[in-house]
Amino acid sequence: MNTQMTYTAFLDEQCLASGLLVDVATAIQQYANQSNSTVLIFNDQTGKQIDLDVSGSKQDIQQRYAEPEMVKKVGRPKLGVISREITLQQKHWDWLDQQSSSASAVIRKLIDKELNDPNSESNKMLAKQATDRFMSAMLGNMPNYEEATRALYQGNKDVFLDLIRDYPKDIKEYLILKTQNIF
Template identity: 35%
Template sequence: MTSYTAFVTDSWLATGSHNHIVETLRDMPEIERASDILVFDDETGQQVDFDLRELEKESPAPKRGRPKLGVTSREVTLLPRHWEWLAKQPGGASAVLRKLVDAARKAGLPDRSKRDAAYHFLSAMAGDYPHFEESIRALYANDRARFETLTAKWPTAVRGHAVGLAWGE
């Protein structure tokens, strides 16, 4: 499930599902400028807009049985040598592919994707802050100590969220 984080100016407001963020925003007292509320996708760091008039509908539970388990038949294009190797594996091609996908998902996002997410977030939230450009260079150099030194005077919520996106904390 996708996670989002909402900020009001430079203060953290909420982190959670689409519906949690929408409900939190609905429950807020009215603020002078709606543009002070920013919501970010926690995987990409991209700013997103939510329609506060309705909640996201939850997808129905998958049905039981092979097609009822939610198994979707799709096409995979591989070379003959790949199909031959997969056919020799215990459980067959589908089992091996599922294991590979699950292992990749457990490994998490590659470091570059994490840095990119932090960059997208910081571009929207901290572009006018002191040492912004130097902190982005430190971010992509994976120099956390320098990043934290450069951003020490930034609002704690902004710095903390960027560190969490980039270094997983």
């Protein structure tokens, strides 16, 4: 399962950097100090904009945004399990009771299977919403924006691609990349 978040930064219509947060933050540091334009950074999975503090040295940025290193500890690993209550119908509990693993293990496997399937309906909807957030921030005033958004949600690839064909190159390429599993 790919749970690693990636980010993409744009300066006006130009894509500056894409990748892990620390790499994007390091790459945009020079632009943040040199340009009067605002650098917009997007979470690739959610389409939400984020703000970064790119002040200080390259080492400061790496310490601020680098993933914490995994430290090997002796003993049983902490699994990161969060206990919550769920409510199911009797037929669901009956089905879970017939499985060879515990109910929690079966539910985790089902969720992991869904998360790893980019073609599942729920993941397609999440991808549409993320693309819509990006489009709203970057293209809200562009021609064909509303029509392209409708085509996105309707799943009409040909109309969508036709409507975005005159958009700036980097934005169009980003949209095509983000919608590859939607249509």
